[in-house]
Amino acid sequence: MTMLSVRGLSKSFGGLTAVDNVSFDVHEGMIKALIGPNGAGKSTLFNLLTGFECPDAGTVTFLGQPMVALKPFKVVRAGIARTFQNTQVFGEMSVIENVLVGMHTQLATGFAAGALRLPATRKADRMAVERAGRLLRLVGAEEFADAPGADIPHGVRRLVEIARALAAAPKLLLLDEPAAGLNNAETQALAASLRRIQADGTTILIVEHDMGLVMEISDEIVVLDRGRKIAEGSPKLIQKDPAVIEAYLGEEVPDA
Ligand SMILES: Nc1ncnc2c1ncn2[C@@H]1O[C@H](COP(=O)(O)OP(=O)(O)OP(=O)(O)O)[C@@H](O)[C@H]1O
Ligand SMILES: [Mg+2]
Secondary structure, eight states, X not given: OEEEEEEEEEEEETTEEEEEEEEEEEETTOEXXXXXXXXSSHHHHHHHHTTSSOOSEEEEEETTEEOTTOOHHHHHHHTEXXXXXXXXXXXXXXXXXXXXXXXXXXXXXXXXXXXHHXXXXXXXXXXXXXXXHHHHHHHTOGGGTXXXXXXXXXXXXXXXXXXXXXXXXXXXXXXXXXXXXXOHHHHHHHHHHHHHHHHTTOEEEEEOSOHHHHHHHOSEEEEEETTEEEEEEOHHHHHHOHHHHHHTTTSOOOOO
């Protein structure tokens, strides 16, 4: 089933066309990757999908519902959550509080930290804390639940951001370069985490420069170059595509 349908999406900044007439679909249950050289328009496309930017042209349909021009919080409510290219973990909050922030619309107290600081008398809040713990287990960061956000390794920070996005109970999860700055072991932990999230029933659209990770976890790949879609298909097809190799000239596209 088609979950997300992007048609003719375009966005210019002054004279620069950052996203140029891009169309693709994301089917339910898959991990789809969006790749392309620096400045290809990947983050801008994410911003268009999540209400952070308004397109000049084109449509985005999510589960049959038009999404363009919705405010970011309405996009989240519709079932699309995201992480950002720059890590955003609150250093002074504990890891589990960071996850609860993503649940604030569902908490009875209306404010995440309240769930932990007040006696947990409200059932809804106790359940939220339990769910946050479950999400930390799902991403593989449960051992850091009580650690201050400032004290956790970079790789764990990425996992916590993903858990926080999952706290909104999205059907589609958008990840912008989750492996940036991760070492090999952390990247492998991330790959395992993404597979568990997929198996748990969440569809994933991932922007990523780490080609090893992309080729390993993706069911399908869309390639952007200078705002345009230049290829789309399975990892095997994409690695052999001359237009993709040309766009990445100088960069190695590793074997699957
Ligand atoms: N708000 C903005 N104002 C002006 N130009 C912008 C804005 N946002 C993005 N751009 C430009 O649009 C182009 C695409 O940027 P974008 O951040 O989407 O690329 P990207 O594919 O995410 O790159 P990277 O891999 O480096 O993250 C770039 O040339 C960028 O400078
Ligand atoms: Mg980007």
